[in-house]
Amino acid sequence: MSPAPVTAKSARLVLDVQGVAHRFGGLRVLEDVNIAAPESQIVGLIGPNGSGKTTLFNIITGFIRPRSGTVSVNGRDVAQDSIQQRSRDGLLRTFQTPKVFDHMTVLENVMMGMHAHTSSGVLATMFAMPSARRELASTRASALQTCERFGIAHLAATRAGELPAGLRRVVELARAHQAKPKLLLLDEPSSGLSGPEIDTLRGWIRVFASEGTTVLLVSHDMGLMDVCDVVNVLYFGRVIATGPMAAIRDDQKVRDAYLGAA
Amino acid sequence: MAFARNKLLIAAVAVVALLLPLLLQRHYVDVMVFAGLYGIAGLGVALLLGQCGIVSLGQAFFYGIGAYSSAYLCVTLGLSPIFGIVVGAALSALIAFIIGWPILRLTGFFLALATLAIGMIGGILFYEWDWLTGGTLGIGGIPTLSLFGFELNTPQRYYYFVWAIFLVAIWLSHNLVTGRAGLAMRAMRDAPPAAEALAVDMHALKTKIFVLCAVLGSLAGSLFAHYATYVSVQSFTVERSIIFLLIPVIAGAASVWGTIIGALFVALAPELLSGLGDAHQVLFGLALVLVVTLLPEGIVGLPKLVMKRFGA
Amino acid sequence: MSWGLFWQAMLSGITNSFVYALIGIGLAVIFKGTKVINAMQGEFAVVGGIVTVFALQAYGVPYFPAALIGIAAGALLGLIVDILFVRPMMRRKAGEESFLLLTIGLAFTISAGLLYFVGRDSYLLPGIGGSGVVEMFDAFIPVHSYWLVGISVVVVILLRLFYTYSLTGLAMAATSIDPIGAATNGINVTLMRTYTFALGGAVGALAGILVAPLVSVNYHMGIALTLKGFAAAILGGLANPIGAVVGGLVIGISEALAVIGISSGYKDIAAMTVMIIVMIVMPNGILGRAGRRGG
Numbered sequence: 129m130s131p132a133p134v135t136a137k138s139a140r141l142v143l144d145v146q147g148v149a150h151r152f153g154g155l156r157v158l159e160d161v162n163i164a165a166p167e168s169q170i171v172g173l174i175g176p177n178g179s180g181k182t183t184l185f186n187i188i189t190g191f192i193r194p195r196s197g198t199v200s201v202n203g204r205d206v207a208q209d210s211i212q213q214r215s216r217d218g219l220l221r222t223f224q225t226p227k228v229f230d231h232m233t234v235l236e237n238v239m240m241g242m243h244a245h246t247s248s249g250v251l252a253t254m255f256a257m258p259s260a261r262r263e264l265a266s267t268r269a270s271a272l273q274t275c276e277r278f279g280i281a282h283l284a285a286t287r288a289g290e291l292p293a294g295l296r297r298v299v300e301l302a303r304a305h306q307a308k309p310k311l312l313l314l315d316e317p318s319s320g321l322s323g324p325e326i327d328t329l330r331g332w333i334r335v336f337a338s339e340g341t342t343v344l345l346v347s348h349d350m351g352l353m354d355v356c357d358v359v360n361v362l363y364f365g366r367v368i369a370t371g372p373m374a375a376i377r378d379d380q381k382v383r384d385a386y387l388g389a390a
Numbered sequence: 391m392a393f394a395r396n397k398l399l400i401a402a403v404a405v406v407a408l409l410l411p412l413l414l415q416r417h418y419v420d421v422m423v424f425a426g427l428y429g430i431a432g433l434g435v436a437l438l439l440g441q442c443g444i445v446s447l448g449q450a451f452f453y454g455i456g457a458y459s460s461a462y463l464c465v466t467l468g469l470s471p472i473f474g475i476v477v478g479a480a481l482s483a484l485i486a487f488i489i490g491w492p493i494l495r496l497t498g499f500f501l502a503l504a505t506l507a508i509g510m511i512g513g514i515l516f517y518e519w520d521w522l523t524g525g526t527l528g529i530g531g532i533p534t535l536s537l538f539g540f541e542l543n544t545p546q547r548y549y550y551f552v553w554a555i556f557l558v559a560i561w562l563s564h565n566l567v568t569g570r571a572g573l574a575m576r577a578m579r580d581a582p583p584a585a586e587a588l589a590v591d592m593h594a595l596k597t598k599i600f601v602l603c604a605v606l607g608s609l610a611g612s613l614f615a616h617y618a619t620y621v622s623v624q625s626f627t628v629e630r631s632i633i634f635l636l637i638p639v640i641a642g643a644a645s646v647w648g649t650i651i652g653a654l655f656v657a658l659a660p661e662l663l664s665g666l667g668d669a670h671q672v673l674f675g676l677a678l679v680l681v682v683t684l685l686p687e688g689i690v691g692l693p694k695l696v697m698k699r700f701g702a
Numbered sequence: 703m704s705w706g707l708f709w710q711a712m713l714s715g716i717t718n719s720f721v722y723a724l725i726g727i728g729l730a731v732i733f734k735g736t737k738v739i740n741a742m743q744g745e746f747a748v749v750g751g752i753v754t755v756f757a758l759q760a761y762g763v764p765y766f767p768a769a770l771i772g773i774a775a776g777a778l779l780g781l782i783v784d785i786l787f788v789r790p791m792m793r794r795k796a797g798e799e800s801f802l803l804l805t806i807g808l809a810f811t812i813s814a815g816l817l818y819f820v821g822r823d824s825y826l827l828p829g830i831g832g833s834g835v836v837e838m839f840d841a842f843i844p845v846h847s848y849w850l851v852g853i854s855v856v857v858v859i860l861l862r863l864f865y866t867y868s869l870t871g872l873a874m875a876a877t878s879i880d881p882i883g884a885a886t887n888g889i890n891v892t893l894m895r896t897y898t899f900a901l902g903g904a905v906g907a908l909a910g911i912l913v914a915p916l917v918s919v920n921y922h923m924g925i926a927l928t929l930k931g932f933a934a935a936i937l938g939g940l941a942n943p944i945g946a947v948v949g950g951l952v953i954g955i956s957e958a959l960a961v962i963g964i965s966s967g968y969k970d971i972a973a974m975t976v977m978i979i980v981m982i983v984m985p986n987g988i989l990g991r992a993g994r995r996g997g
Contacts, residue, residue, distance in 0.1 A: 493982065510926065
């Protein structure tokens, strides 16, 4: 009796969560959760505190293995894969508080986005093999372009740890953009951002989708959810509604469970 | 402008370094040779500390493996020195891999104390396995090295040889830390979850650097054995590991070039303080404590700290 | 090997295990209060032991006050370490590895200082209850060993009572669990940390005084004591004094088995190996950890 997911469309599913359940000790936190994210769409996941959002997020990213159910990325079940395996498969997450590399420059941070797409080993790097030097040079050039695009080129040589929260988020997004993930998971990306900064964030999320990245946006910020094609509402471990934001707003169950509470 | 001045400074230092053995007394050339030897071993520790945030207190173990491999293969088995150096490095790499793979799952204090325990186990084994190491009597009569028929049998000659190797090792490390692997290392030190999310295989990377550190330690140990021509357990204690660790701490671990300063410090400071007898060790320890307490970025960070406090 | 020799080795291993437990408890006290692993905990023991020896033998102080002076010396050392070094580093929020480097550096300095002031000799204290022995399982156990075990058990109980019932103990525990919360409740967090270091120093010194009659103390033994105490503490899960006693027993008995099975030279190897394996296989200690980390 799970709510019908929007799989009817012919679009390929980049993320397909089927029947995921999880419990901590005796406490059921997720029960028969189904969420689907078709290619290049922006899918939202909202729910009040304690609804199981974070647990579900951690299951999708691989920090937690679910008790039951499948998590498919590009049609392959990754529920038991490690975090690195998932990231090599094109899954990338951001963090509630932006996790930038504090002692590295902004440019180096963005360069790190390319890690999974480059291959120079320890020895090749040490002996400055031509292949390693070429790869590094092209990584740097490409990262610099990304910095320009995100409007942080003037900060390229600044240590990321010295930046204010809003810019740290931009650096994190630029790094994510450099990684060109198939599936981008954003964990409360608007936390700590000001109004205009959130507008910019909304713009970047659309850019990701328009360039072929599927986005799963986890947040309790209803305002930000406008950017989503489809929103899933999680309440006490179950998905109680799925649909476009406009429909979600009018859904009586959601009003009772979530909007009313807020 | 600043760049040209830097170049000039480097050229001046290079000239002094080249002329040094001709100007110094033999004893001080000897000290400079040890600075180079310790520097090579300390560079390995610097890579672990500065790039991966790992405190290694077991480097003397690998230093010992290199030294005993050279001593045993050359003296007891009568093989050519190159075998001792290569076997020592290979053995160190293998042991570092076998030990490193499990213990590098640990972090922070726990990892550091595990390396300390390994250093102590190593010291005890060198002592107990006297059939191999000669125990406290040690192994003497280790041949000096020769390079294309050129005997490296004086401190002056060995000075050039060891420092050339040290500088090459620094250059290789410099490439490493500024390249892809170095970025990944610093990323995992700064924010492990984010590095992992970007597909950095942290455990494999740490293990590789641990192995590299061990190989540098072993190489330094082999070179030490061929210079001193005599090795015994006293050279491979935990105190020696602490001295190797001091090199990056004193200099500021983030910079691989800083290990030169650290190496000069650990070799020269005891010499300068030796007039004080046993008290020089106390001052040496205090220097470490004061640097850790007052100079979080080591001597290399000193100008910045002074600027921040008094200047601009 | 005869049963007598076997029991001799086992019982002396068990006696040693209480020394390791005491060092481990000192480490755990400091870790609990400050989240710092104190790599110079063994030096507290060495300083405590040597100060007691000098008070007793060079200045003719009677046994019991001499031991108190030794304990006070350990506490004072802890106090100085905290005020001079730990405080400024806490203020600038130094990382874990900085504290490790600090305490390793202090261990090195104190060991060198002891070498300078008291030389390479080993110092022996007379045993509590004299130098007599008691026969047990065909083995001869010094009377002092019974005192050592008894005093260790009393210390474990007293510490437990201190942390559960005394206001200072509760404040010290609160400081470590939630420094900001403790500060808002009017607890002087910095002062509590100083108390913690003094207490850790006192417990460490006591361990040194108790071990001195059995194996004597010298300038060089601190680091090995630290490691074995650390082994005992992590075996016990790092927070629990009773766990440290169990951990100490595991280390002491492993050492005894190495002595019996191989030779006395391998004693330390056995202890260190057990420590490394436990850290990897049982990161929460042999007793496990009561609560999971929330989140």
